[in-house]
Amino acid sequence: METFLNSIHGRYASDKKTILGLCMNKYSYALSDLARELGTSIPKITRIVTEMVNEGYLVEVGKLESASGRRPSLYGLNPDAGFFVGVDVNKDFLIVSVTNFPGRQVALVDNIPYTLESTESSVKGLCKVVLEAVRKEKIDPSRVRGYGVNLTGRVNRRTGYSYSYYIGEEKPIAQLLEEGFGQKVIVENDSRAMAYGEYMAGVAGNADTFLFLNVGWGLGMGMVIDGKLFYGKSGFSGEVGHFPLLDNNRVCQCGKMGCLETGASGSALHRIVLEKLSSGRSSILSSAYRKGEEISLDSILEAVEKEDVLAIECVEEIGSVLGRAVAGLINIFNPDLVVIGGRLSSTERYLMPPLRSAVNRLSLNLVNSDTQIKVSSLGKSAGAVGASFLSKSRLLSELS
Numbered sequence: 263m264e265t266f267l268n269s270i271h272g273r274y275a276s277d278k279k280t281i282l283g284l285c286m287n288k289y290s291y292a293l294s295d296l297a298r299e300l301g302t303s304i305p306k307i308t309r310i311v312t313e314m315v316n317e318g319y320l321v322e323v324g325k326l327e328s329a330s331g332r333r334p335s336l337y338g339l340n341p342d343a344g345f346f347v348g349v350d351v352n353k354d355f356l357i358v359s360v361t362n363f364p365g366r367q368v369a370l371v372d373n374i375p376y377t378l379e380s381t382e383s384s385v386k387g388l389c390k391v392v393l394e395a396v397r398k399e400k401i402d403p404s405r406v407r408g409y410g411v412n413l414t415g416r417v418n419r420r421t422g423y424s425y426s427y428y429i430g431e432e433k434p435i436a437q438l439l440e441e442g443f444g445q446k447v448i449v450e451n452d453s454r455a456m457a458y459g460e461y462m463a464g465v466a467g468n469a470d471t472f473l474f475l476n477v478g479w480g481l482g483m484g485m486v487i488d489g490k491l492f493y494g495k496s497g498f499s500g501e502v503g504h505f506p507l508l509d510n511n512r513v514c515q516c517g518k519m520g521c522l523e524t525g526a527s528g529s530a531l532h533r534i535v536l537e538k539l540s541s542g543r544s545s546i547l548s549s550a551y552r553k554g555e556e557i558s559l560d561s562i563l564e565a566v567e568k569e570d571v572l573a574i575e576c577v578e579e580i581g582s583v584l585g586r587a588v589a590g591l592i593n594i595f596n597p598d599l600v601v602i603g604g605r606l607s608s609t610e611r612y613l614m615p616p617l618r619s620a621v622n623r624l625s626l627n628l629v630n631s632d633t634q635i636k637v638s639s640l641g642k643s644a645g646a647v648g649a650s651f652l653s654k655s656r657l658l659s660e661l662s
């Protein structure tokens with residue numbers, strides 16, 4: 263596999279990598295600044311930058327204003343020199359986001375039908391589907407410098423193993439994906455990637471310490487602490503859905519009892535709505551329920567949008583339980599910000615008031631007065647956006 267870094271060779275390879283790393287962090291440089299950063303002479307930097315312009319990595323992005331009247335050129339990344347692809351793997355569809363070299367989103371493709379299974383052919387199939395989507399967006403896959411792929415559940419980013427997909431095989435899933443894409447791949451937990459998306463391009467840009475709650479079918483959390491994603495020893499941090507907080511005697515999908523997820527998640531909402539329908543409560547879902555049709559989480563979220571009172575009541579119930587958990591998290595982390603994201607964030611109007619009320623009631627005032635609570639601004643695309651930026655950050659760490 264010829265990775266992007268291997269493709270930079272020749273006499274000045276190491277200086278070129280340093281210059282790319284500098285330009286990925288900062289918009290533009292004059293030759294004199296680059297010479298100072300690299301501790302080298304202006305003639306040598308001029309030679310290297312000229313080569314990099316000819317090779318398509320850098321472009322002149324403007325002129326520096328100067329008092330002397332001479333206006334030296336400023337150089338920055340050529341936006342078309344490289345792309346990073348983020349893939350969010352959902353139960354039966356993929357979302358793909360493409361970010362260019364300087365970090366601007368150039369494509370977002372939602373709802374690509376695909377169901378990932380734990381087989382080698384399914385993982386390779388995913389690569390094909392993603393590459394096709396990238397080509398359709400008129401992006402040449404040979405210019406993609408890295409991929410980030412989000413998977414639900416426990417993922418060890420360092421070893422590349424997922425504990426939900428392709429389990430127990432000798433090769434980690436990250437290696438299979440690299441073979442399929444022909445480039446470096448990072449696998450990441452979906453909630454953590456969503457948190458990173460909000461941090462790099464969403465609602466959390468100015469927060470140094472923040473918590474992202476992914477309220478989907480389950481409940482996950484991504485944490486940025488002191489400006490860095492927090493992983494824990496094996497990368498499994500953030501399993502807040504399995505916090506044994508509730509005294510409800512309910513068995514969680516993890517096999518334990520009273521996990522937070524059994525009262526504050528999409529699956530909890532689904533269960534509560536069905537319980538109320540079976541007890542005879544009226545709703546716009548009643549007739550479908552009586553006919554024995556399947557009531558999906560999506561149909562419940564649609565009912566909320568149509569202002570169905572029963573569905574709204576159930577969302578409020580979830581908001582109140584979630585708020586209790588957020589109060590506890592605020593007391594522990596004293597974060598700048600808590601972001602509520604995931605599928606249930608579409609019910610913001612009804613989810614947030616009881617959530618905020620529980621936080622006000624239950625968290626320590628001195629601690630919570632420093633913390634803002636916001637709803638995700640990237641919505642469904644947070645994970646794919648985050649994955650593309652994680653891939654960019656990986657390359658950046660290898661360049662510096």
Ligand SMILES: [Zn+2]
Binds near residue numbers: 505515516517521523
């Ligand atoms: Zn659990």
